[in-house]
Amino acid sequence: MRAVTYNLLNGGLDDGDDARLLRQVDILAGLAPDVLTLQECTGWPPRLAEEVAAALGMSVALTATSGTGSGLNATVLFHRPSVLKLVAPAAQRGQGIYTHALIKAHLRPVDAEDTSGDFLALGTHLSWSGAAARLTEVTGYLTDFAGDFPGTPARALLMMDANTPAPYDRRPWRWSKIPTNLQPRYRRIRPSGRLAGIDRAAMRALLNAGWQDPQAHIRGRRAATVGYYYANERVPWHLDHILLAGPWPKAANYRTVDTHELRALADHLPVVLEI
Incomplete structure (x- = not known):
């Protein structure tokens, strides 16, 4: 099974021009995800998610509009119906809490004869606004599913733009880089309002609750997902993640897809996990 998460940057649209989105969809088709979360599906008309799904050979599990702002931003979770089926309709969680959105989908392999292959797919875009907002978003809404939780499968998969660096990301050698x-x-x-070190609270809360970072079991560090696009933010961090919870097989591959073309298409790079 292959999972992908990717922040498109303003829906892949530039003043209504979809040329960038078409290239992004073409690249995603080549990655052939079985489950996919796209963040910043900004300005998409109602049918566009279905058109993207058709181009990828996938189905839309749910489109969830961001909880704040203009209502134009959205997160979309897709699944490949030839590989995975929805056990129940996907749902949006945390309305009124999430700056953006959290999608929950119960999936099952199409050839499964029982429920042992079931898993919970979670797609989200954590807040850009700071540490306190992100910690509120993950507490309960995501930490609950890091272990046994009533009414949910024993396994879970979390695809996210976390807007927070990985535990192994270093602080900039000078904060003036940002x-x-x-x-x-x-x-x-700090309570005084003074700035301290990197905020890692949300990621630490997830990992301490039982979520697993596949990077811990993969030889070689994957590439950073940001830090190349904006001239005034040249800090290579891993803000995009796919985490696992429960008894999954060992990950076969966990990587950031880093090419010159993808660097030109958005300010985040896609992340791929193969199990």
Whole structure:
């Protein structure tokens, strides 16, 4: 099974021009995901998610509009119906809590004769606004599914733009590598309002609850997912992640797809997990 998460940057649309999105969809088709979460599906008309799904040979599990802002931003979770089927309709969770959205889908291999292959697919886009918001979003809404939880499968898979670095990401050698006005997004803020080190609270909460980072079992560090697009933010961090919970087989591959073309198409790179 192959899972992919990818932040498209403004829906892949530029003033209504879909040329960038068409290239992104073509690349995604080549990656052939069985389950996929796309963040920042901004400005998509109602039928566009279905058209993207058709181009990928997938089905839309759910489109979830961001909880704040203009209502134009959305997160979409897809599944490949020839490989995985929805056991029940997918649902949006955490409305009123999430800056963006959280999607929950109960999936089962199509050839399964029982429920042993079931898993919970979670697709999300955590808040850009800072440490406190992200920690609120993951507490309960995501940490619950890191272990046994009533009414849910024993296994779970989380695809996300976490807007927070991985535990192994280093702080910039100079914080001036990030504009001062953007640093509160990524740093801890003391009660005095002064900025401290990198905010890792949300990721630590997930991992301490039982979510597993496949990177721990894969030889070689995957490429960073951001830090190349904006001239004033040249900090290579892993903000995009796929985490596992429960008794999964060992991951066969966990990588960031980093090419010159993808760097030109969006400010995040896609992440692929193969199990």
